[in-house]
Amino acid sequence: MEGKFITLEGLDGSGKTTVLEKLMEALDEQQKHRVIVTREPGGNQISEKIRQLLLDANSLKMDSRTEALLYAAARRQHLVENVLPALAAGKIVFCDRYVDSSVAYQGAGRQLGETTIAELNQFATAGLQADLTLYFDLPPQIGLQRISHYRQNQINRLDQEKMDFYQRVRASYLRLVAEEPKRVVKIDATTTLTRVIEQARKTLKEHLPELLS
Structure with missing residues (x-):
């Protein structure tokens, strides 16, 4: 049985994690x-430890290239321990973030170069690409408002960037949608949660009709 790899992408505050929970229900x-549900960075002991370091609000001195390398390292370990064995067993893997996040956040947001970060992750993943990516799109100011309202006690290091950083990240995601329309499907995340879930469900059902009841 053939495995499938489905990723979810978007700015924090876009609701992708909540939508994933509802889709699983x-x-x-x-x-x-x-079905296997996992996340990046994380998914296993080593990658979760790297996640803690990356998101620690006290890690403000972290160099941008260090950040990019840590994400790639966590991703490699996650693939080896979690994703690849599941796909080999014919599982459907849903992953909250993957390579596209690094290209958008470190490549565009940190201005390290989208091509440079894509090449780094080409090495880390040995070229494994998602079969389908759901991109939850919304203006960064809306995402930040949601974070400040719903996650007041969970603000991490990446939540503290300036608006132009998030604008570059969103622009990178939108370029990705334009460049890879067969893989990446844009979902309007500015509307109600119910509507966002409906959009995601419809897209998923078109690609994996047997999965949803």
Whole structure:
């Protein structure tokens, strides 16, 4: 049985993690055994430790290239331990963030170069690409407002950047949508949660009709 790799992308505050939870609740009972849900950075002991370091609000002195390398390292370990074995077993893997996040955040946001970061992650992933990517789009100011309202006690290092940083990140994601329309599907995340879930569900059902009941 062929495995499938589905990723979710977007600025923090876009609701992608909440939508993923709701999609998992809607899975067909007979298909639930085929599904693995994971996240980046994270998913296993080593990658979760790297995640803690990356998101630590006290790690403000972290160099941009160090950040990019740590994300790539966490991603490699996550693939080896979690994603690749699941795909080999015919599982459907849903991952909250993947390479596109690094290209957008470190490549465009940190201005390290989108091509440079893509090449770094080409090495880290050995070229493994998602079969489908759901990109939850919204203006950064809306995302930051949501974060300040719903996550007042969970502000991490990346939540403290200036507006132009997030604008570069969003622009990078939108370029990705234009460049890879067959893989990356844009979902309007400015509307209600119910509507966002409906959009994501419709897209998923078009690509994996057997998965949702």
